[in-house]
Amino acid sequence: MVSDAKLIDGKAFARRLRHDIRDQAQGLHARHGVLPTLAVVMVGEDPASAVYVRNKVRATEEAGMRSVSHHLPKSTTQDELLDLIAGLNADQSVHGLLVQLPLPEQIDRDAILDAINPEKDVDGFHIVNAGRLAVGRQDGFIPCTPMGCMMLLRSVVPNLAGLHAVVIGCSNIVGRPMARLLQQAGCTVTVTHLKTRDVAAETRRADIIVVAAGHAGLVRGDWVKEGAIVIDVGINRVDTVSGSRLVGDVAFDEVSPRAAAITPVPGGVGPMTIACLLQNTLQAARQFVTGVIMVE
Ligand SMILES: Nc1nc(=O)c2c([nH]1)NC[C@@H]1CN(c3ccc(C(=O)N[C@@H](CCC(=O)O)C(=O)O)cc3)C=[N+]21
Numbered sequence: 001m002v003s004d005a006k007l008i009d010g011k012a013f014a015r016r017l018r019h020d021i022r023d024q025a026q027g028l029h030a031r032h033g034v035l036p037t038l039a040v041v042m043v044g045e046d047p048a049s050a051v052y053v054r055n056k057v058r059a060t061e062e063a064g065m066r067s068v069s070h071h072l073p074k075s076t077t078q079d080e081l082l083d084l085i086a087g088l089n090a091d092q093s094v095h096g097l098l099v100q101l102p103l104p105e106q107i108d109r110d111a112i113l114d115a116i117n118p119e120k121d122v123d124g125f126h127i128v129n130a131g132r133l134a135v136g137r138q139d140g141f142i143p144c145t146p147m148g149c150m151m152l153l154r155s156v157v158p159n160l161a162g163l164h165a166v167v168i169g170c171s172n173i174v175g176r177p178m179a180r181l182l183q184q185a186g187c188t189v190t191v192t193h194l195k196t197r198d199v200a201a202e203t204r205r206a207d208i209i210v211v212a213a214g215h216a217g218l219v220r221g222d223w224v225k226e227g228a229i230v231i232d233v234g235i236n237r238v239d240t241v242s243g244s245r246l247v248g249d250v251a252f253d254e255v256s257p258r259a260a261a262i263t264p265v266p267g268g269v270g271p272m273t274i275a276c277l278l279q280n281t282l283q284a285a286r287q288f289v290t291g292v293i294m295v296e
Contacts, residue, residue: 006256008152008231008263014271017151021278022063028285029064036285037066038096038122038277039088043081044074044104048237053100059274065281068094078107082115089117095288096122096281101173119287122280130172133180141280146178148272149210149231150185156229156261161186166206168192168199168219168249174212174233182208199223211249221254230255230262233269 025036038060042053053069060067070084081099088097097120103109113121118128124143132140153160165187169175179191187208192199200223203209211219212233224230234249248265256262263269 006259006261008156008261008268010148010152010263010268011266011271013152013155014148014275017272017275018059018063018278021275021282025064025282025285028282028289032289034095034285034289035066036096036281037068037094038098038281039068039070039091039094040098040100041070041072041081041084041088042100043072043076043107046102049100049102056274056277059278060281063278065278065285074104076104076107078111081107081112085112085115089115089120092288094120095284096120096277098123098277120284122277122284124177124280125173130177133177136180136184141283142181142276143173143177144276144280145174145212145233145269145273146181147276147279148269149178149233150181151276152231152263152269152272153208153229154185159186160208162188163207164188164190164205165208165210166190166192166203167210167212168203169212169214169233171212175210178210178212182210213249215249216247217249217251219250219255221251221258224255224258226258227260228258230259231269232263232265235265235270 029035040053040056042049057067057069088094097116099112101109103112113125114127116126118126121129121141124141129140133142165182167175167179167189170191170193175191179189182189190202192202203223204225206225206228208229209224210231210233214234216236216238230250232248232250236247237244238247246266
């Protein structure tokens with residue numbers, strides 16, 4: 001691809017971050033004998049989830065950390081999954097723990113997320129960590145995708161204070177935590193959702209647009225103010241004549257001439273999500289070490 005100053009290279013940013021994390025993980029191991037460890041639990045056979053889980057495991061090991069993965073059949077009951085989580089919560093050698101979503105329909109997602117020890121909740125999906133973020137406390141885990149988006153935004157504009165940000169989508173995983181983080185960074189934040197009357201009217205006023213709608217090509221050229229920064233969280237697989245490819249929620253060819261900076265899909269937010277998962281796993285291991293030192 002031609003080098004383009006406005007393209008935000010999430011892949012390169014994530015590579016550097018993973019390199020730093022590797023150094024820090026080695027330091028922790030050398031000083032305290034603690035090898036940061038991430039447990040990943042997957043239930044069922046969702047092919048996209050299987051790819052993500054494999055990528056997470058590989059990235060964890062490449063960063064010099066340990067990974068433990070558990071793959072359970074689609075027929076797993078909620079109680080069986082809760083038992084596994086209880087065991088991983090109690091396992092002192094495991095610092096970070098995540099359950100890949102989505103889960104099969106017989107399992108209540110919230111019951112599972114609530115069962116994870118919040119101090120191991122490296123996805124930041126536990127209600128306690130969501131609550132910490134909601135009230136502006138700094139001691140929780142921040143969900144990986146919004147954390148990665150903030151890093152990419154700050155790489156373009158270090159000081160976001162006073163900017164108007166529009167977040168499209170209000171899921172607990174991306175939109176809501178994203179809005180909190182932008183607000184804490186001093187942005188004026190609008191969150192649009194399915195009931196919003198005119199999403200384009202909102203985005204046209206935005207200095208920053210973050211879209212996590214899961215709708216290929218939703219954001220069109222004329223939705224975007226000249227000079228805006230556009231962060232595309234969408235990952236949609238679309239069929240082409242020669243197979244399929246990944247596209248975001250932004251009509252990239254229309255939007256990129258107008259934007260001051262824009263993330264591509266793939267190679268934008270996705271790689272940052274995984275790098276931030278490693279960052280949270282390192283944080284969990286550090287907090288484990290601090291806790292051990294405090295009780296000694
Ligand atoms: N408990 C849980 N935590 C998650 O963090 C979680 C989850 N469940 N369920 C599914 C989503 C999705 N997700 C992605 C991570 C990396 C890429 C990524 O690296 N994408 C590459 C492309 C990958 C490809 O080619 O398929 C890119 O955008 O460049 C994408 C998506 C994490 N998720």
